[in-house]
Amino acid sequence: MLKKIRVILAALCFIAITLLFLDFTGTLHGWLGWLAKIQFLPAVLALNVAVIIGLLVLTILFGRVYCSVICPLGVFQDVVANISRKGKKGKYSYSKEIKWLRYGIWVLFVIALVAGVNAFVALLAPYSAWGRIVNNLLAPVYQWGNNLLAYFAERKGSYAFYTKEVWLKSLPVFLVAAATLVALVILAWKNGRTYCNTICPVGTTLSFFSRFAMFRPVIDTEKCKGCHGCEKHCKAACIDSSRKKIDYSRCVDCFNCIDSCKFGAIKYRFAWTRPATPAEVPATDKAVADKTAVENGRRAFLIGSAVALTGLGLKAQEITEEADTTAFEKENEGGFATIIPKKVPQRGTPLTPFGSESLKKFRNHCTACQLCVSVCPNGVLRPSKDPARFMQPEMSFERGYCRPECVKCSEVCPTGAILKITPEEKTTWKVGTAAVDYDLCIVAKGEVEECGNCARHCPVGAIKMVRKDPDETAEHPVRIPTVNEAKCIGCGACENLCPARPISAITVSGCEVHHTV
Numbered sequence: 001m002l003k004k005i006r007v008i009l010a011a012l013c014f015i016a017i018t019l020l021f022l023d024f025t026g027t028l029h030g031w032l033g034w035l036a037k038i039q040f041l042p043a044v045l046a047l048n049v050a051v052i053i054g055l056l057v058l059t060i061l062f063g064r065v066y067c068s069v070i071c072p073l074g075v076f077q078d079v080v081a082n083i084s085r086k087g088k089k090g091k092y093s094y095s096k097e098i099k100w101l102r103y104g105i106w107v108l109f110v111i112a113l114v115a116g117v118n119a120f121v122a123l124l125a126p127y128s129a130w131g132r133i134v135n136n137l138l139a140p141v142y143q144w145g146n147n148l149l150a151y152f153a154e155r156k157g158s159y160a161f162y163t164k165e166v167w168l169k170s171l172p173v174f175l176v177a178a179a180t181l182v183a184l185v186i187l188a189w190k191n192g193r194t195y196c197n198t199i200c201p202v203g204t205t206l207s208f209f210s211r212f213a214m215f216r217p218v219i220d221t222e223k224c225k226g227c228h229g230c231e232k233h234c235k236a237a238c239i240d241s242s243r244k245k246i247d248y249s250r251c252v253d254c255f256n257c258i259d260s261c262k263f264g265a266i267k268y269r270f271a272w273t274r275p276a277t278p279a280e281v282p283a284t285d286k287a288v289a290d291k292t293a294v295e296n297g298r299r300a301f302l303i304g305s306a307v308a309l310t311g312l313g314l315k316a317q318e319i320t321e322e323a324d325t326t327a328f329e330k331e332n333e334g335g336f337a338t339i340i341p342k343k344v345p346q347r348g349t350p351l352t353p354f355g356s357e358s359l360k361k362f363r364n365h366c367t368a369c370q371l372c373v374s375v376c377p378n379g380v381l382r383p384s385k386d387p388a389r390f391m392q393p394e395m396s397f398e399r400g401y402c403r404p405e406c407v408k409c410s411e412v413c414p415t416g417a418i419l420k421i422t423p424e425e426k427t428t429w430k431v432g433t434a435a436v437d438y439d440l441c442i443v444a445k446g447e448v449e450e451c452g453n454c455a456r457h458c459p460v461g462a463i464k465m466v467r468k469d470p471d472e473t474a475e476h477p478v479r480i481p482t483v484n485e486a487k488c489i490g491c492g493a494c495e496n497l498c499p500a501r502p503i504s505a506i507t508v509s510g511c512e513v514h515h516t517v
Helices: 002-022 042-045 048-062 065-069 071-084 100-114 118-124 128-154 171-191 194-198 201-210 230-231 255-261 283-309 359-365 371-375 410-414 453-458 493-497
Strands: 213-218 264-271 381-384 393-395 429-436 463-467 479-483 504-516
Touching: 002 048, 002 065, 002 071, 002 128, 002 255, 002 371, 042 048, 042 128, 042 201, 048 065, 048 201, 048 213, 065 071, 065 410, 071 171, 071 194, 071 463, 100 118, 100 194, 100 201, 100 479, 128 371, 171 194, 201 410, 201 493, 230 255, 255 264, 283 381, 359 453, 359 504, 371 381, 371 410, 429 479
Parallel strands: none
Antiparallel strands: 213 264, 381 393, 429 504, 463 479
């Protein structure tokens, strides 16, 4: 029964978290966004003390339930391990803890976290790793399926679906996600939870507390026949049947051992007191005592799982505005003329999302989980290729611009790297400044007599068209754009809609520290 409950809860969490990364409309975050906020590392970076304490208390009470129910990467490894074990007996065996590797990686992770080596932190963080896998490998398939439904729906006169453009946001991050997936599958296929108990820093952190768990699987040495059945089914390789001991620092509470024991020698029960021997328990009361222990274990697990799945004191926020499902159509200038794709310009300072406050704060809090990238409806956010900010999102405007009414990235960020803001607040934040390169401006070069595209579409009126030659007295003088830097907020509308190709004549560079205008 315990295993069935654990599997059901784990499946629900796994599906819900995966859907958060697949749902490009952002509608599910109002209901399920709390699941991202109770992940361990995002809670640490967000300084969410309630969640951190809640997870640690949960672990002290019931063991590493987090790893077997809440963590999506842990559940994924269970799926792979279960598939690999189909039709096989004696799949696993006990192995000693590789302390130098396990704790060595944990020390390096903590040093990297403190020192701000974010690429290393993001690479090992289990929640972030799963987010990159879903966003880079599963999301394109999901979106192609959506586009297929949109194709057939449109021909039936229905607009229940709309086409979503599928494009590769970052080849290096795609390769990292693919390599991570391959490594996880190989490790889980061969040895079950090797990643969790050797590499994962979150698993190692929780292991410091799980070894003292109040409720945990306990071997009754009198009943145990030494058949090694539990050991063969332990994907954490933490049961030493020969010595009749369990390494609780590595046990992830999957309950495979309890189901596999033919003699009822393993029970999930209160373990802070010395277990009674058969001599201390009357024969007539022994069955009642065993049944009570099982019931206590079940209740403990149900309570612990309920605490975890309700967000450990966090309530799911009320669903906000309805999703804006309006298709953002690409600008098509010049009729049937071929439009040269835009290239990414050289920016003096990278652009981080509205609400991130500063480049330094964003760099120190972002886990590169790609959740904000997955919900950005305008194609503005994409992972950085810069080694100092590798995999962390940054803004670029080749496919769209950061619309003033859109604050989806701030609504979904679980780490506090992007503060939650309103559309009204967004128009007062300055994240960058536009600058004009008159050598590229089609009006300044004399290719056309007038344009003004940047000025017409600036949402804050920071761009004005002025005379190219102040002394010119013609009735219709040539006008070129100029930017009022004090009013510019860095939304990128001017850069995106500039007709100059392949590099826009007006580009936006970020601000090290964001401020209000």
